[in-house]
Amino acid sequence: MTAVNLLDFDLDALAAYCERLGEKRFRAVQLFRWIHQRGATDFEQMTDLAKSLRSKLSGVAVIQPLPVISEHASTDGTVKWLFDVGAGNAVEAVFIPEDDRGTLCVSSQAGCAVGCRFCSTGHQGFSRNLSTGEILAQLWYAEHSLRRHAATRTPHRLGPQGLQGTQPVERVITNVVMMGMGEPLQNYAAVLPALRVMLDDHGYGLSRRRVTVSTSGVVPMMDRLGADLPVALAVSLHAPDDALRDPLVPINRKYPLAELLGACQRYLKTAPRDFITFEYCMLDGVNDTEAHARALLALVGSQGPVGRVPCKFNLIPFNPFPASGLLRSKREQVEAFARVLIEGGLVTTVRKTRGDDIDAACGQLAGEVQDRTRAVVRMTRGPVLAAQRSDQP
Ligand code: SAH
Ligand code: SF4
Numbered sequence: 506m507t508a509v510n511l512l513d514f515d516l517d518a519l520a521a522y523c524e525r526l527g528e529k530r531f532r533a534v535q536l537f538r539w540i541h542q543r544g545a546t547d548f549e550q551m552t553d554l555a556k557s558l559r560s561k562l563s564g565v566a567v568i569q570p571l572p573v574i575s576e577h578a579s580t581d582g583t584v585k586w587l588f589d590v591g592a593g594n595a596v597e598a599v600f601i602p603e604d605d606r607g608t609l610c611v612s613s614q615a616g617c618a619v620g621c622r623f624c625s626t627g628h629q630g631f632s633r634n635l636s637t638g639e640i641l642a643q644l645w646y647a648e649h650s651l652r653r654h655a656a657t658r659t660p661h662r663l664g665p666q667g668l669q670g671t672q673p674v675e676r677v678i679t680n681v682v683m684m685g686m687g688e689p690l691q692n693y694a695a696v697l698p699a700l701r702v703m704l705d706d707h708g709y710g711l712s713r714r715r716v717t718v719s720t721s722g723v724v725p726m727m728d729r730l731g732a733d734l735p736v737a738l739a740v741s742l743h744a745p746d747d748a749l750r751d752p753l754v755p756i757n758r759k760y761p762l763a764e765l766l767g768a769c770q771r772y773l774k775t776a777p778r779d780f781i782t783f784e785y786c787m788l789d790g791v792n793d794t795e796a797h798a799r800a801l802l803a804l805v806g807s808q809g810p811v812g813r814v815p816c817k818f819n820l821i822p823f824n825p826f827p828a829s830g831l832l833r834s835k836r837e838q839v840e841a842f843a844r845v846l847i848e849g850g851l852v853t854t855v856r857k858t859r860g861d862d863i864d865a866a867c868g869q870l871a872g873e874v875q876d877r878t879r880a881v882v883r884m885t886r887g888p889v890l891a892a893q894r895s896d897q898p
Contacts, residue, residue, distance in 0.1 A: 581859055691726070718736055784819050
């Protein structure tokens, strides 16, 4: 019998599991806190659990992180991890520190079936969905590994006993964005419990406003998320009309803009924020003219297909990769575009590129992952890589 990975469970599922082992719910809470708040992998560490339960668990369950293939830290503090998800597939997570927050960008799938033209994950094709445990393993590893680094740099932040002590430790990751590889709403069954763990006070205790799901526009699943667990929503728009969006974001043929905007309106009824964030990847000569910006104003304005959609725009400078045949918009073009949106009354930001020296930017991840994965396949027989890999934070 293969052991159960406890990273796959939200608290209710863990409680049900513990119940099957003859244990009360509060034991599950203790166990859950050990896993997610303390980063434990060894049941013997969990000294406040009865010895009988610890030995019961070690026979049937594991806390199984993802093997880390590589970790790169940028000079600006950005950290990128490449995780091995087996069969030659790898996924990436990126930590972006800012003055007032620490954001982790996580992946939901190995590859992606949507196939957007400007996205290297899309060009890679779809390999498979990640499990809840594999999604959470990225957060689990990043949080506890960053805490350990923070502890060595500034021990006082973690209290006199550090991580071994009983003092509550300061969280490093304050925000999670599902903007890594994959379309989270095409892996809803695994993403939903992972979101629950992120929000759970006994898990990562993040508020709904600090967890963002980014989608290319899987309309029925946007409705499901709005009903089940409304977190902050980002929608990857990239074009002001169907004729342009169809070839850029192929799922638009199934759920065209009017339907997508209708789903945004419905989502706002339960959303934790009173706006949708529209992401817009700036592609030179494709979608970046002032006329496109004016068309966007019309699309989300009161005369648009669904009336006014309360929103903010986040303009993303395209991260080029050769197979795309596309180029990044010039800076002046991005500025002119932003000016039109701002003068039209829309809050608009231009995403800063972070971690350039380690290729940590959006959509840059997968092509590289594939190359590295091939490198891993070639190198697994060698001792060097094995020595670099670590399952421990
Ligand atoms: N599948 C989801 C979430 C992952 S992609 C989605 O599409 O929303 C996260 C963001 O990165 C999306 O807005 C996507 O459009 C953007 N992106 C993808 N490839 C990019 C690239 N090469 N340059 C800049 N942004 C990119
Ligand atoms: Fe998939 Fe998002 Fe990339 Fe499109 S942009 S291919 S939906 S990961």
